[in-house]
């Protein structure tokens with residue numbers, strides 16, 4: 001699977017891990033406080049297999065059909081990948097997502113949460129989720145608006161088979177990762193306020209991608225979603 005020129009996956013992974021450790025140290029934490037999710041969308045199952053062999057365990061996918069096909073072709077591999085769903089989920093796809101992903105990062109609507117709650121297979125005790133916040137108030141992006149977040153969180157917490165663990169957010173796109181920093185700080189503040197309001201811990205902050213994961217970690221990310229820096233440019237989807 002390795003390319004003929006440039007660093008291979010193992011080298012890119014080592015580079016990202018070093019940058020995670022350095023950024024974590026700058027925020028008074030250690031690398032083990034930050035989960036690296038390798039975003040494998042558009043990359044073949046073989047790329048995931050190669051990453052697993054390098055010790056990378058967490059993978060993020062955006063599209064339900066692509067993700068399920070990849071899971072199927074990797075069924076039984078050891079170690080088993082931990083799958084994260086990081087794309088928009090239509091309410092009618094809740095049944096395909098529930099119980100098949102360790103963490104669903106993108107709940108932004110109570111009907112979706114209810115669908116996950118209802119369609120979770122009996123064998124799976126609960127579905128862990130994050131609430132996605134539309135940090136830049138961009139109409140083309142998913143996510144709940146700040147004002148609606150407390151009410152959504154309270155409603156999600158009523159669902160017996162859903163475990164709310166925290167928040168996920170994506171700033172508007174900037175060439176310079178520094179420009180994303182205030183958005184990350186804002187997501188952390190929203191999380192802190194929500195913890196106080198709900199009286200429970202929301203330990204997970206999913207924020208930061210290839211261009212800005214160091215700033216995200218410095219602002220408190222516990223989980224980063226990195227695609228291009230690990231796998232190289234995404235192949236064009238046909």
Ligand SMILES: *Cc1c(COP(=O)(O)O)cnc(C)c1O
Pocket residue numbers: 039041062086087170209210211225226227228229
């Ligand atoms: C594609 C994607 C990523 C990874 O983006 P890179 O810039 O390639 O690191 C992270 N999060 C979400 C939600 C994505 O859709």
